[in-house]
Amino acid sequence: MHHCWFNGKITEANATQININDLGLMRGYGLFDYFRTYNQKPFQWDWYWERYERSAKLLKISNPITKEEAQEVVHSLIKMHGDGEVAIRFLLTGGYTFDSVTSAKPNLMIISESLHFASPKDYETGIKVISYEYVRDLPTIKSIDYKHYMILQGELKANSAADVLFHKNGEISELSRSNVFIVNGNKLITPDKNILEGITRRTVLELAKNDFEIELRSVGFQETLDAEEVFTTSTTKRVLPISKIDDKVIGNGGIGPKTQFLLDKINALVENW
Amino acid sequence: MHHCWFNGKITEANATQININDLGLMRGYGLFDYFRTYNQKPFQWDWYWERYERSAKLLKISNPITKEEAQEVVHSLIKMHGDGEVAIRFLLTGGYTFDSVTSAKPNLMIISESLHFASPKDYETGIKVISYEYVRDLPTIKSIDYKHYMILQGELKANSAADVLFHKNGEISELSRSNVFIVNGNKLITPDKNILEGITRRTVLELAKNDFEIELRSVGFQETLDAEEVFTTSTTKRVLPISKIDDKVIGNGGIGPKTQFLLDKINALVENW
Known part of the structure; x- marks a missing residue:
């Protein structure tokens, strides 16, 4: 993992932490999406965004970010990564809870990661x-x-x-x-x-x-x-x-x-x- | 939440954090158990421990703590909580991962929490x-x-x-x-x-x-x-x-x-x- 945008702030991904009362961790209540760049441009961005929004809707977690805002974050993460291609993961959870069930707002992480490939063979x-x-x-x-x-x-x-x-x-x-x-x-x-x-x-x-x-x-x-x-x-x-x-x-x-x-x-x- | 023992250290539960590359959060790969005290003594501790161990075995996450060590942690958490009854949650995840799948060791959190009851009515x-x-x-x-x-x-x-x-x-x-x-x-x-x-x-x-x-x-x-x-x-x-x-x-x-x-x-x- 390279960098992580978490509720508005970008930090080193390996130093990014979340409180343990997150519903993703406590109740498995979360979703993600995952895409990559080619020529440093997100591949099929519109389709991935559409699917991310659909997952959020079906799992009844309100998506806290607009497509335009998300696109800006993605561009920042690609720029920070520098040369070469990168993977981007959206990770959306139910958010912090104080009774193991309810939450005031979801937690969204947008993470840049190294790509892992199958071998040429x-x-x-x-x-x-x-x-x-x-x-x-x-x-x-x-x-x-x-x-x-x-x-x-x-x-x-x-x-x-x-x-x-x-x-x-x-x-x-x-x-x-x-x-x-x-x-x-x-x-x-x-x-x-x-x-x-x-x-x-x-x-x-x-x-x-x-x-x-x-x-x-x-x-x-x-x-x-x-x-x-x-x-x-x-x-x-x-x-x-x-x-x-x-x-x-x-x-x-x-x-x-x-x-x-x-x-x-x-x-x-x-x-x- | 009151306090949390996390991989050996007890801190305020609301200030306890976990890295975002935990397999519980990334892959829903985690289990828990949950019990309470009566008269400040853990209720049916032997049975709960047995079930926790069984869940870990079935989910193929290696349990990193012995029953005796766990019991000591539980007693410390009850003592720190002071008067009244308390709930204890064991939360065991696959641990930190750098490729979204493998992990070197699991993460265990033992958390003391307020009890939430049904109403007398x-x-x-x-x-x-x-x-x-x-x-x-x-x-x-x-x-x-x-x-x-x-x-x-x-x-x-x-x-x-x-x-x-x-x-x-x-x-x-x-x-x-x-x-x-x-x-x-x-x-x-x-x-x-x-x-x-x-x-x-x-x-x-x-x-x-x-x-x-x-x-x-x-x-x-x-x-x-x-x-x-x-x-x-x-x-x-x-x-x-x-x-x-x-x-x-x-x-x-x-x-x-x-x-x-x-x-x-x-x-x-x-x-x-």
Whole structure:
């Protein structure tokens, strides 16, 4: 973490503190959003802002900042960071409480952070994921609730897996922090329910619309295992191939041609952002 | 809040702060436990400690303190509080992180707090609860995840309700922060699944065993509406009658004789704790 804007003041992020009676900490009552810069400009800012506002509305935490004010803070943080690219996290909690439930006003932190990437090799070989029966609670909200993913850390290591694929009642939904697509022939298919609507997912759907037949629908777990290609999308991963689900090798076991096509497309987009 | 022991140091709770990169705040990765004193002695300390340890184990956060050390901290906090009774909260999080996922060690806060009670009138008239279709995520763990209850605050106020009754697939589980019992004739019935095993629930089951036929089993939502008596149990509420669920009046609409019997029993127990 680099810097943090907290209720109006920017300080070193590692020195920024919050009182322990915050409802995020006491009651898990908080949400976030997370985006990055390309060429030092926030990528898809309008879409991220829209999603942040929607999460706040759905979780019933009043957003204390206007889009214009937030944009100014983001620009200050990018400037303070200096050269290179940076990630920005909005973290909004229910605020300070004196009875463990009520609060007079929310707490908003806007934090600049280092970017963490998948390795270049992962884009050639694809990543391994393990399956886990679960649907995120209130999945359309980017809440801070990642307890299942945190609990699974040991299992991920034991299986040399990079992430977890959530599925329930025979249908997949998403990875822990990214969306999932499958490719069959010219069809690009991705779940439309029980997911967080990723901004990279939205970008990829835009980039793919002239070259693919797009299907937004329920996607079976078995269908995913049998797909020609499977990939995941996120802010930091862009388009990253999944080559193994549990012990099942997907497609050719590396990056497939359609995944490569879409990765090239998004790389071209962000290069000139 | 009065005082807070945080990783070895006791300070004024309202001045105690935590870095914003704590996994409790960033990832909702935390748990707590909560008990109170009677006659300045912790009530059912062994049982609460056992549950705290179990939550930590299930959530895979390593507990950084022994029972003896914790007991010493609790005694110090009670002493610092001075006269009267006090509540103690253990709050254990995943700890500080620099990549949003991993952490070197957990953060433990032990906090003394004022007690918040139901009003004396509630013990005569009973409280109203509203029903809500939901089962708590990882219900046997006392995690910090109360986002559903927080979202429902407006609805509770609009319905002049004191709490929410969780039910799913026709079965009840618990209130937001307390267990629920129903009484029919000489039968005392309470759900055995999808619940946090409350210490007051356990105490009441002990106190009731010679006078009731006890059934720990699935309890239907309709069965609850039709019950002669319904009550809830928690650390601060002890045994509190529920007289209305949504618009349905329960039993005689006030405190029933069996609920009164168990309330008297627990009052006698805590008086001489």
